[in-house]
Amino acid sequence: MQYCYQYPHPAVTTDIVVFTIQNQQLDALFVRRRNAPHQGQWALPGGFVDIDEDIDTCAQRELFEETNVSNLYLEQLYTFGQHNRDPRERVITVAYYALIPRDRLQPKAGSDAQEVNWFPINQLPELAFDHDLIIKKALERIAAKAHYSTIAFQFLPPEFTLPELQEVYQILRNETLDKRNFRKWIQSLDCLEETGDVRRNGSHRPAKLYRAKHPDVVEIIK
Amino acid sequence: MQYCYQYPHPAVTTDIVVFTIQNQQLDALFVRRRNAPHQGQWALPGGFVDIDEDIDTCAQRELFEETNVSNLYLEQLYTFGQHNRDPRERVITVAYYALIPRDRLQPKAGSDAQEVNWFPINQLPELAFDHDLIIKKALERIAAKAHYSTIAFQFLPPEFTLPELQEVYQILRNETLDKRNFRKWIQSLDCLEETGDVRRNGSHRPAKLYRAKHPDVVEIIK
C-alpha cells in the first residue's frame, strides 16, 4: 500500500530527551540504533508520528514504549528541521523532554529487546543525527527552569527530604547552594508540607519528610 | 506527478506571527484567506515547507513574501500538531514570531495581490484554524522576553530616543514604568551609546538619540 500526494511531504517524528537523576548525576536515556544510518550509535528514543495522532500523544507513546512509565512530566522543547538532518528522507523532528523520578525507574527500561542505557550528561557517547544539538537545548531549558520553577520536584518520589531536594536543584543549576538560604527560599514558596515522618539513613540525625502540595504542576515562581 | 510513501506523511507548514508597534499599540499581521476552509477569514502568514528547505529558511521566505523585508528578528515559537487542526489533511505547523521595526514597514505590505492587514492585538478578528492559540503563545513569549532581554530594540529603528524605547517596553509589558528608574536600569545594562545627535519633534526640549551597541543580538539580561 502506498500513500501519494501532489507535493512531496516530509516525515515527522518526535524525539524525547528523558532525564533522571541518579548517583548525584543528571542522566539521559538513549537507545542503540540497530539499523543504518548511524547503526550501532546511540540515539534519543523517538519515532514517527501516526497520521491521526496528536504530536503530544505521540511523544507520550514513545516515552512509554521506552520507559514503561506513563504520566511523566513532558514538555515540548523545539523542532529541528534542517533539510539534511536524516540521510534517508526529509525528517522533521519535534523534540520533547521528560523527567522521571528515581523511584519510577524500571529495573530494565525498555519494553522490547532494544538496548537502552542511561548516560550521565557530561559523559555522553557519540550520538546519531543531530541529537547532540537536541540534548544541548534540553539542558539549557531545564537549567533555566531550575531557577524559576518547581521543576526539581519532578525528579523526586512523592515524599522527599530537604537535603534531597536541594541536591536536585544543585545538580540542575550546576552550583552549590547555601543550606539555610535554600531552606528559607523553598519554604517561602509555600509549596511543601511535612508528612510528619522522617527518613533514617545512617548514623546521624534523621531528616524530615516532605511532599509537594501540588505534585503534578510545575509552578512558575518569583 | 505524485509523491508516494510507504506510510502516510503529514504536511508541514510554518506560520509566522509578525509583530510591530505603531500608534502606541502592538500589532500583528494577518492575511485574508481566499480559499476554503475558513475562506474569507484572517490567518497568519505562512505556507508549506519545501522538501529540501530548512524550516528556519522557510519561515524567512514566508516572512519576506508577506512583508518584503528580510533580516528581521525571527525566532521559533512552538509546534502545533493536533491531528485535526486542518480539515483538509494532516498539517503540522511550526510557528515562528518576527519583529519588524516601524521604519521598515512597507507602504503596502505583501508582494502579491493578497489582502493583508495589521490588527492591534487586543482587537483581533476571528481567526482561521488554531491561529488564536498561536497568537496567544506568541504574546506570552514576547511579554516574558520584555522582562529579561533587549528584545524591545528590535521594534525600533537603528537610532531612537529613550522615551521611544521606554514606550516599547511599556507596551510589551503592559504597564507604565517610572521614567527615572527605567533610564537608570537601561543605562546600567551598558547596551546603549549616544549618537551625539538629537531628535526635535515639537515645541519642547529635543531628545538625545541612541543606538544599540549590538543591534542584531537580543541579549539576555539580569
Add this chain to the structure above:
DNA sequence: GCAAAAGTGTTACGCGTACACCCATGG
C-alpha cells in the same frame, strides 16, 4: 563518645522602587 549529616537566625549590602523639579525648545 564520636563521626556524620540535619537543622536553625542574624546581619549586611545592593538593588528596586517611590518620588518632584528644572531644562530646552517652538510658537
Add this chain to the structure above:
DNA sequence: CCATGGGTGTACGCGTAACACTTTTGC
C-alpha cells in the same frame, strides 16, 4: 512667555547573600 515633553538624584525598604554552631542519630 508659556506649553510641552526631555532630562536628572536621593532616600528608603526589602530581599538576597554571607556566615557557624547545635542537634540527633548509629555504631
